[in-house]
Structure formats: structure tokens, C-alpha cells
Amino acid sequence: MLLKPFTFHAPKTLQSALELYAALRDVRLQAGGTFLLNSLKLLKKKAAKTPQNILSLEHIKELKGISVEQNTVTIRSMTTMDEMHGSSLLTDYLSILKVSVKNIATQPVRNMATIGGNLTCRYTWTEMPAVMIALGAKMHFRGTDGSKEGITAEEFFHKEAKTGGIFTHVTIPRDRDVCAAYFRAKKSPFVDIPLLSLCVTTRFQHNKFSGTIVVVNNAVTFARRDRVLEDFLNQKGASKEVIEEAVSHLDDPIYDTRSSDYKKHMFRVGIKHALYDLIKTQK
Ligand SMILES: Cc1cc2nc3c(=O)[nH]c(=O)nc-3n(C[C@H](O)[C@H](O)[C@H](O)COP(=O)(O)OP(=O)(O)OC[C@H]3O[C@@H](n4cnc5c(N)ncnc54)[C@H](O)[C@@H]3O)c2cc1C
Structure with missing residues (x-):
């Protein structure tokens, strides 16, 4: 089913995304789009309105990639499932992330779906939440006023995965034992x-x-x-x-x-x- 017309915003920096997110009315965030586009079409079927604005995070470089510093692994929110699966940095017990992402859907979906979308879409059938809680991960957000918030994955899902900000990255402690x-x-x-x-x-x-x-x-x-x-x-x-x-x-x-x-x-x-x-x- 075709969606009604909407304005598509694709900022190149996190700062401009935050400003747009604060300023726009009736806006939905888009990461890889694999969940969002399905859900908008389903909503339309139920006669709900298409949002006026979609704010894509696709072109924001600072939200992409995986890095390791001392005893912490950082996975940025726009990192795709496929990039996680191919990462040489997720070794030892962290290779459990690769085991779990490999299960997700099909290769075309894994090429698009992001860790950010998986953790924040509030869809019941996602798998990353359990893994992040078990690894003792912390999730990091930026509020539309620019404020920074860090919350354990356990607490985030205990509070039913609600956020009014932009999820930027997750940090996982490295413990080889x-x-x-x-x-x-x-x-x-x-x-x-x-x-x-x-x-x-x-x-x-x-x-x-x-x-x-x-x-x-x-x-x-x-x-x-x-x-x-x-x-x-x-x-x-x-x-x-x-x-x-x-x-x-x-x-x-x-x-x-x-x-x-x-x-x-x-x-x-x-x-x-x-x-x-x-x-x-x-x-
Ligand atoms: C056919 C199919 C099979 C699937 N099978 C599985 C499966 O087996 N296991 C599994 O775990 N998942 C599965 N999924 C779900 C899939 O993993 C999710 O669709 C995906 O993780 C969502 O990621 P995305 O980047 O596409 O998010 P999007 O669709 O772009 O975003 C969804 C929503 O998440 C929120 N969001 C996204 N990024 C951010 C951010 N940075 N900050 C704040 N909010 C944000 C927004 O509310 C947004 O509207 C399947 C999906 C499909 C289509």
C-alpha cells in the first residue's frame, strides 16, 4: 500500500538531526527503514495518518561503526547487522553478537537493519535486547536539547524501551573471563x-x-x-x-x-x- 506524501529529511550531522528532531512536528526517525516502512504501511491499512516528516539518520557518519578502546567496545547506532557480523573486533565472548545477528531475517534485511533500530523499535521479536542485557551493555542517547544520557540496557527495557531522543551508541565492557x-x-x-x-x-x-x-x-x-x-x-x-x-x-x-x-x-x-x-x- 502506498504511503501518503511526506517530507524526507536526511541531515549529515548528529547536531543537525537533533535540531530537526526538536523543530519538526509529526516526525518519525528512520535508521535502516526495515521496521519503520512496514509499520507505516500497516498503520495506513488501519486508516492511520502517514507522518508528515521522516528524519533519516542514514548519512550521519558519527553514528556508524565499531571501535574498541581499552576495556570498552562501542557500537554506534547506525551500524548494520551485516557490519556487526563481519567485524573483526567482536572476538571471544563478544562473538555471541555475531551468532545472534546471523539469525536475523535474511541477508538483504541484515544489510539494512541497524543495531539502533533493533534496540529501539519496540518490536517484540527482536533479538539484540537480550544479548545486550546479558553483556552488561549501556545505551547512550542524545536528547533534542542536546543533553546526553546513558542507561543500562537492562533498565532501558525495564522501562519498556521508550525514548524521546536519538540513540547514538552502545558500550559493552570487555571482560575476557x-x-x-x-x-x-x-x-x-x-x-x-x-x-x-x-x-x-x-x-x-x-x-x-x-x-x-x-x-x-x-x-x-x-x-x-x-x-x-x-x-x-x-x-x-x-x-x-x-x-x-x-x-x-x-x-x-x-x-x-x-x-x-x-x-x-x-x-x-x-x-x-x-x-x-x-x-x-x-x-
Ligand atoms: C522480514 C523481517 C524479518 C525479521 N526478523 C528478525 C529476526 O529474526 N530477529 C530480529 O531481531 N529482528 C528481526 N527483524 C526486525 C529487524 O531486525 C528490525 O526491522 C530492525 O532491527 C530495525 O532496524 P532498522 O535499522 O531497519 O530500524 P528502522 O525501521 O529504521 O527504525 C525503526 C524505529 O526504531 C526507532 N529508531 C531507529 N533508530 C533509532 C535511533 N538511533 N534513535 C532513536 N530511535 C531509533 C525509531 O522509532 C524508528 O521508527 C525482522 C524484520 C523483517 C522485515
Whole structure:
């Protein structure tokens, strides 16, 4: 369905994007456009108005790329899924980012979709939120008044991923002792979006789970940690017996939110799968 006419703005600097975003009425941000354009067409089908303005972030160089400084990896918001997958900087446990982005849709979508769009579009079936929370990432925003804000990914999704500003980059602490595992189940063989996904990070100390973070996603409202399971695992030995028992120690209300019995079963399968993977990669 064709959209109604709108004005397309494509500033070249973050500063001009912020100024336009503050000045324009009825405006939507566009990153790669893979979510936005679909959602505008769906809205139009429901007789909603096309926004008057689209503000594209496509030409803003300072919002692109990945860099590493000392103990922090920075991924800028307009970095595409494909660029993340090809990055030589995402090594060790950070290669979990490559594992998860490779699952996303198809190559043409990965060429366009950005990390910024994935984290801020508030679509239920995105996968980056769980991974960012499990990696202890912090998300950085610029307000339309130019102010800077940093918030942990965990808090951002706890507050239902709402922002009135421009998301500029995410920072991830580098900790070579961390091991990470990711599990995803497909929603259907035809439309490749996740039915559910989860990410687990831990450090093995004297063969015991330590500082474990378990994040579940998609079949819950927004990505969130299962602290009951984390508490069960921490300081337990990394053994088959502990893993088999772990799935009896879940924070059940989390899984009850939007899950059918099948999804709850698949979460248990996924958690076991991820924990066995972690034991294999133990450092
Ligand atoms: C066929 C298909 C299959 C898919 N399958 C998967 C999948 O399996 N797994 C998965 O994780 N995802 C999947 N997706 C979702 C896809 O990852 C998202 O469409 C994509 O991440 C959105 O990124 P984008 O850059 O295209 O965002 P856009 O569509 O450009 O933006 C979407 C919205 O995000 C917000 N936004 C974007 N950038 C910023 C910013 N810098 N600051 C503030 N707000 C911003 C705005 O509100 C904007 O309107 C699929 C999408 C399609 C079309």
C-alpha cells in the first residue's frame, strides 16, 4: 500500500538531526527503514495518518561503526547487522553478537537493519535486547536539547524501551573471563522471526558459575533477567546435575506473561541448551 506524501529529511550531522528532531512536528526517525516502512504501511491499512516528516539518520557518519578502546567496545547506532557480523573486533565472548545477528531475517534485511533500530523499535521479536542485557551493555542517547544520557540496557527495557531522543551508541565492557551462550527458537519455518530467544553469560570460578546473567526474550513483554535462576546457578558447580535441576528454579511469573505451555517448554529446552554450551566453552 502506498504511503501518503511526506517530507524526507536526511541531515549529515548528529547536531543537525537533533535540531530537526526538536523543530519538526509529526516526525518519525528512520535508521535502516526495515521496521519503520512496514509499520507505516500497516498503520495506513488501519486508516492511520502517514507522518508528515521522516528524519533519516542514514548519512550521519558519527553514528556508524565499531571501535574498541581499552576495556570498552562501542557500537554506534547506525551500524548494520551485516557490519556487526563481519567485524573483526567482536572476538571471544563478544562473538555471541555475531551468532545472534546471523539469525536475523535474511541477508538483504541484515544489510539494512541497524543495531539502533533493533534496540529501539519496540518490536517484540527482536533479538539484540537480550544479548545486550546479558553483556552488561549501556545505551547512550542524545536528547533534542542536546543533553546526553546513558542507561543500562537492562533498565532501558525495564522501562519498556521508550525514548524521546536519538540513540547514538552502545558500550559493552570487555571482560575476557566471560563466557556467553545464545539460544533461539524460530517462530515458523516461513517467517523468520524468533518464537523466543535467550542469552546467558557467566564466569567460571573454580569450576563454579559466578556472576551469571540469564535474559529471556520475545515470549515475554520486554527482554528481562531471570534472577531466581541466576541465584540458583551462582556458586553451583558446572555439572550436568546442576543444569538438569536448574530448570526447576525459574522465576515462573516471567514465563507466564505471554507464554503457552509449548513456549514454556521451549524456554526450558533453551536454558539447558545454553548452559550445556557454556560448560563446553568454560575458560
Ligand atoms: C522480514 C523481517 C524479518 C525479521 N526478523 C528478525 C529476526 O529474526 N530477529 C530480529 O531481531 N529482528 C528481526 N527483524 C526486525 C529487524 O531486525 C528490525 O526491522 C530492525 O532491527 C530495525 O532496524 P532498522 O535499522 O531497519 O530500524 P528502522 O525501521 O529504521 O527504525 C525503526 C524505529 O526504531 C526507532 N529508531 C531507529 N533508530 C533509532 C535511533 N538511533 N534513535 C532513536 N530511535 C531509533 C525509531 O522509532 C524508528 O521508527 C525482522 C524484520 C523483517 C522485515
